[in-house]
């Protein structure tokens with residue numbers, strides 16, 4: 001997969017280069033024709049020589065354009081062949097065709113929520129009519145708000161985002177979010193960029209007071225940056241000019257918005273598809289090994305036979321199920337909570353007590369149910385997800 005995406009990146013780069021080169025050549029072609037036209041208009045007697053020179057120039061340029069395109073099409077066809085070659089895998093062994101049978105409505109609602117979350121509101125309306133799944137207006141309005149604010153951020157207008165953050169100040173505080181300050185900071189930086197010291201000072205006076213306790217260091221730095229306003233880009237404050245600050249604020253806004261309304265920051269369908277796709281290669285591998293060596297069909301059980309490596313952003317541990325008792329364990333419970341053993345494996349406190357079999361838990365050495373490591377109670381740690 002990685003190799004394919006690297007090849008794809010190369011292809012896109014090449015395509016861009018070829019397109020740029022073609023554009024340059026076409027511009028040159030147009031200029032040559034215009035020059036020749038001008039020359040003939042100025043001096044008609046030289047028209048035949050001018051046209052001969054023009055024809056030869058046009059031939060060279062047009063053959064360059066054709067060559068560029070030949071090169072591009074050959075790399076596109078090579079890429080598609082390479083995909084066909086690398087993805088020649090049989091998925092029959094790891095997919096269950098009946099798994100969604102009778103769950104069409106659930107699947108349709110998931111699809112519709114995904115369209116709404118991606119800002120495809122018109123598509124969601126049409127899909128709602130065709131699938132007979134009522135559209136959730138509450139969800140739609142919430143995401144419409146989100147997309148309107150994000151659009152404004154893209155236009156470098158922080159007004160709507162600041163208003164939303166001020167309305168949700170208490171909730172943001174509860175979530176330990178510094179979104180409102182970061183928005184004010186970016187607005188202040190705009191005054192610095194415009195060399196507008198009075199407005200910057202006025203803005204800081206009006207808005208930074210609220211954050212004196214939580215962001216004192218940042219405010220001090222922002223105030224000092226005024227001293228370098230003439231050459232901010234070569235000053236120790238050049239990071240304030242980073243264009244990435246806009247991308248950062250956009251993703252922070254999306255994250256905090258979703259968190260306040262109780263949504264995951266990424267569409268659950270997107271996460272499920274990405275996780276599913278990255279699970280295919282290890283599952284095919286383990287399926288082949290288990291069938292050949294032990295004649296076991298893992299898909300008959302409800303657990304995956306191996307751990308699937310996932311990106312940090314794809315890990316969700318809001319629920320912990322003890323691998324020994326198979327029970328869901330509340331991380332904030334008083335008696336039964338997750339505990340990590342010396343080896344790093346995690347089980348519930350009740351399962352840990354059971355392993356000690358009534359012995360003094362402070363002295364008794366017990367073996368981890370998943371590996372040979374032995375621990376005593378003092379070496380275990382309570383964990384929170």
Ligand SMILES: [Zn+2]
Nearest residue numbers: 343345368371
């Ligand atoms: Zn262990």
